[in-house]
Amino acid sequence: MATSDKTAQRYDRGMYPLERAGISKLRRWLTAEAHGNTLEIGVGTGANIGLYQPGTTVTAIDVEPERLETVARKARQNGRERATILACANAQDLPFPNDAFDTVIGSLVFCSIEQPDRALAEIKRVLKPDGRLLLLEHVRGQTSFTRRMTDWLHPVWFALQGSCHLNRETASTVAASGFHLDQTTTHGRGLLQMIIASPTPE
Numbered sequence: 001m002a003t004s005d006k007t008a009q010r011y012d013r014g015m016y017p018l019e020r021a022g023i024s025k026l027r028r029w030l031t032a033e034a035h036g037n038t039l040e041i042g043v044g045t046g047a048n049i050g051l052y053q054p055g056t057t058v059t060a061i062d063v064e065p066e067r068l069e070t071v072a073r074k075a076r077q078n079g080r081e082r083a084t085i086l087a088c089a090n091a092q093d094l095p096f097p098n099d100a101f102d103t104v105i106g107s108l109v110f111c112s113i114e115q116p117d118r119a120l121a122e123i124k125r126v127l128k129p130d131g132r133l134l135l136l137e138h139v140r141g142q143t144s145f146t147r148r149m150t151d152w153l154h155p156v157w158f159a160l161q162g163s164c165h166l167n168r169e170t171a172s173t174v175a176a177s178g179f180h181l182d183q184t185t186t187h188g189r190g191l192l193q194m195i196i197a198s199p200t201p202e
């Protein structure tokens with residue numbers, strides 16, 4: 001088995017208890033909101049790829065090229081290979097024209113994007129004016145206990161893990177980057193947020 005497959009399997013195995021605990025249900029809700037020409041950023045091992053509605057075309061990107069092999073396999077297994085385009089690309093510098101997508105979606109990705117405001121400016125550029133941004137993110141705790149917990153754990157977690165921020169306030173960053181927050185809901189004891197946002201007119 002290729003190393004990329006082993007890494008993907010490790011990620012999927014690590015996520016399994018969290019998926020069972022509710023993340024997979026949140027993924028289904030979020031992907032049901034995607035329509036038309038859709039861009040998924042930070043697709044990882046392709047956990048969402050089999051969940052899109054028929055008729056949705058998905059361009060899925062990740063900065064790690066080896067992740068895309070696993071996504072291609074999952075797309076084939078789910079009969080979605082014709083509706084899935086894969087590209088190695090950085091959300092901070094998207095290789096797509098303006099107003100290209102009806103939906104941009106991401107799950108558990110804004111925790112690890114180096115410059116979230118830059119990625120959001122790019123997302124706004126490639127989204128149609130009536131398009132929507134759909135996010136499922138782990139965020140800075142939304143209760144006083146979980147806020148203290150994520151702030152306290154963040155430096156240790158970041159030092160061990162290398163790229164994942166435990167205490168980002170992603171909804172505020174989205175709102176400050178030229179989007180209107182249509183809906184935000186909190187889950188997982190205040191540690192997860194679903195965010196649905198629309199670009200505000202220039």
Ligand SMILES: C[S@@+](CC[C@H](N)C(=O)[O-])C[C@H]1O[C@@H](n2cnc3c(N)ncnc32)[C@H](O)[C@@H]1O
Pocket residue numbers: 041042043044045046047061062063064067089090091092106107108109112113114119
């Ligand atoms: C924690 S994984 C989440 C994967 C998947 N979206 C999920 O829900 O399981 C984060 C993914 O985002 C990718 N990523 C991080 N920064 C990125 C960027 N600037 N542009 C594109 N992908 C990025 C990583 O390579 C990784 O595959």
